Amino acid sequence: MDTSKSTQKTSPIAYSCYHSQNREGEQFAAEHVLSFQISGILTLNNGSKEYIFNPGDFRFIRRNQLIKFIKQPDPNVAFQSISIYLSQQALRDYSIQYNQKTNLIKSPETETVFQLKETSLLKSFMNSLIPYINEDQLINKELQNLKVNEAITILLQCNPELKDILFDFSEPGKIDLEAFMKKNFHFNVQLDRFAYLTGRSLATFKRDFQRIFDNSPSRWLLQKRLQEAYYQIKERGKTPSEVYLEVGFEDLSHFSFAFKKQFGMPPSKI
Known part of the structure; x- marks a missing residue:
């Protein structure tokens, strides 16, 4: 409670x-x-x-x-x-x-x-x-x-x-998008929040993201989170229930479904 x-x-x-x-x-x-x-x-x-x-x-x-x-x-x-x-x-x-x-x-x-x-x-x-x-x-x-x-x-x-x-009332300035996303990909926030924190409009964020990563933000985030989850489970011995929130998924069932689709087996079988 x-x-x-x-x-x-x-x-x-x-x-x-x-x-x-x-x-x-x-x-x-x-x-x-x-x-x-x-x-x-x-x-x-x-x-x-x-x-x-x-x-x-x-x-x-x-x-x-x-x-x-x-x-x-x-x-x-x-x-x-x-x-x-x-x-x-x-x-x-x-x-x-x-x-x-x-x-x-x-x-x-x-x-x-x-x-x-x-x-x-x-x-x-x-x-x-x-x-x-x-x-x-x-x-x-x-x-x-x-x-x-x-x-x-x-x-x-x-x-x-x-x-x-x-008393610093300035808004976030334009920063290194690649470094920011590699550090913060595991936070489960909307794209407009990522855009704001990197000092960009949503449209500019998506355009810069595509240029830097050669991928859309949504697809890159999903792949990055699943790769990190695979590493945490296989190399560090963590369980799926310990990992899914840590890497940015909202619920365990969605994580398990996406993981199996990506790697061909459920996370519990790694």
Whole structure:
């Protein structure tokens, strides 16, 4: 059971609670996120690096990132985390109100996920949100805005190096499509998302993709994911149920059907 008493659709404050076995998936982080791990373990992977967060850890995830996650509840305690989403509009308003801006044209592409050092300010801020969640109170708009501004202020005081990331309002620029796709093919997202993250329109993305790979994006993605799945099963001894999400398939039956069509046998026979 995965619950969010305050979801991002109605509030920038979100509470995640998961009671049963591990949950795996992926998400596109469209906005910056500040989170606190209450209980359980969260493992994140951005395609090149793995991050593990234990109870009591704070994290900051920068926007426009593809991330895979594993939520692991403790045997006797549910997986619980609380997050606050820092939208571009909220950051623009804060920038104007408090005259905060970056002097960089674009923030450097360094880390995508940051483990933040625990401070009394961060801890007291997250604790101030918990009573509203536990008591299932609906936080009104004015209080939401105050909490978002408080989160930004605390981040700037505790981690001033994040300023150039928080107030970078530029969209993704045109990047090396070949390198990006070879790194991120296992993320199960729509082509328009890949196009956006590589700084292209969908039409330009498809045209550049055909020129670089001599194949359509859909066919290349399917073949690349199946090749990786074959390697993981044959060479690393993984089971089909361990692999299909990892390489970018939505469900096991579709993966098994595509695998058999490609290799002439079901993945369980490799």
